[in-house]
Amino acid sequence: xxxxxxxxxxxxxxxxxxxxxxxxxxxxxxxxxxxxxxxxxxxxxxxxxxxxxxxxxxxxxxxxxxxxxxxxxxxxxxxxxxxxxxxxxxxxxxxxxxxxxxxxxxxxxxxxxxxxxxxxxxxxxxxxxxxxxxxxxxxxxxxxxxxxxxxxxxxxxxxxxxxxxxxxxxxxxxxxxxxxxxxxxxxxxxxxxxxxxxxxxxxxxxxxxxxxxxxxxxxxxxxxxxxxxxxxxxxxxxxxxxxxxxxxxxxxxxxxxxxxxxxxxxxxxxxxxxxxxxxxxxxxxxxxxxxxxxxxxxxxxxxxxxxxxxxxxxxxxxxxxxxxxxxxxxxxxxxxxxxxxxxxxxxxxxxxxxx
Numbered sequence: 075x076x077x078x079x080x081x082x083x084x085x086x087x088x089x090x091x092x093x094x095x096x097x098x099x100x101x102x103x104x105x106x107x108x109x110x111x112x113x114x115x116x117x118x119x120x121x122x123x124x125x126x127x128x129x130x131x132x133x134x135x136x137x138x139x140x141x142x143x144x145x146x147x148x149x150x151x152x153x154x155x156x157x158x159x160x161x162x163x164x165x166x167x168x169x170x171x172x173x174x175x176x177x178x179x180x181x182x183x184x185x186x187x188x189x190x191x192x193x194x195x196x197x198x199x200x201x202x203x204x205x206x207x208x209x210x211x212x213x214x215x216x217x218x219x220x221x222x223x224x225x226x227x228x229x230x231x232x233x234x235x236x237x238x239x240x241x242x243x244x245x246x247x248x249x250x251x252x253x254x255x256x257x258x259x260x261x262x263x264x265x266x267x268x269x270x271x272x273x274x275x276x277x278x279x280x281x282x283x284x285x286x287x288x289x290x291x292x293x294x295x296x297x298x299x300x301x302x303x304x305x306x307x308x309x310x311x312x313x314x315x316x317x318x319x320x321x322x323x324x325x326x327x328x329x330x331x332x333x334x335x336x337x338x339x340x341x342x343x344x345x346x347x348x349x350x351x352x353x354x355x356x357x358x359x360x361x362x363x364x365x366x367x368x369x370x371x372x373x374x375x376x377x378x379x380x381x382x383x384x385x386x387x388x389x390x391x392x393x394x395x396x397x398x399x400x401x402x403x404x405x406x407x408x409x410x411x412x413x414x415x416x417x418x419x420x421x422x423x424x425x426x427x428x429x
Contacts, residue, residue, distance in 0.1 A: 075102050078145055085141035085183045087418050089338060091130035092116055093254040094268055094416045098134050103428030105168040109135065111161045118250040119372060120356060122363035128327050131163045132334020137183055138166055140342065144180040146172045155328050182345040187415045189350035190275030193314035193407030197222060202347050209343035215332055219319040219392040226391050231311035234403055235304040236384035237356030240377045242293055242300035252288040266419045273414040311354060314407025319388065321398035325362050337402045350409040355402045361385050
């Protein structure tokens, strides 16, 4: 692996993934880079049918292409849509290296971070709105909605928080979520996956209470807590300038990979604009799990109603046609708080070399 390819893959590895599980590995052969899925990396109910991982693969492909372009390559992506290899996702051919046009995108990849703190309530300026809409202009599938009206943002925030309502009252989801929380720097450095508690947007005095919430017995004894948590989070999620929603035509492998690329492209565009960004997509992946015959029985009727109502509300706010399925949502705005970036596995642990 050449130093430049290493630099490109280091940047690609900074892509977002559900609970920072990083469900990918690489194989390098000359200027050919193959991306493979690590199916065991994310066994959460949020990843039913590997849908969350497919979105993450799209994000990592987008990072790879942005990084390669910054180094002067014109990468060509070939998605393994036929699924001839169950874990093979895509091949990227770097080709010949030319002049380096700009390192702005590479810098945006380094700076990209999830900001879960409250945002300032001020509207997007025209240049910011135009840049975000233009950054999605090349998309060939699905739709992109940018919702700025305050009342609609509040409704979308409440709908998105149905995910927390279910998570904190569903034993499997609760345990899986807290299995990925790292409470100390030492834990984070040892695991190199998951989320440090300092990245969750909590005030210092809230951390001990949040740790108490990690005990399933506490959540069972105090059944009003999930609704209280969801309500509090909805107030935070409603802050900011806009909430974006991406849809797909079908929750299938190639559509989800493409959606992941669009999502990361928008995130990098927001980062370059100096805007804070937080994904709010959990509710959509719960809806996918609810629609999956293999995982649907894992939800109680109460959970199913909450999920379906949230999706119906999002559809209504965005006037989404029945031919489209909402799959990703995020909020953007400006925040004075500086969130902690999640660490990644060492690159060498996820790279092999072809013959």
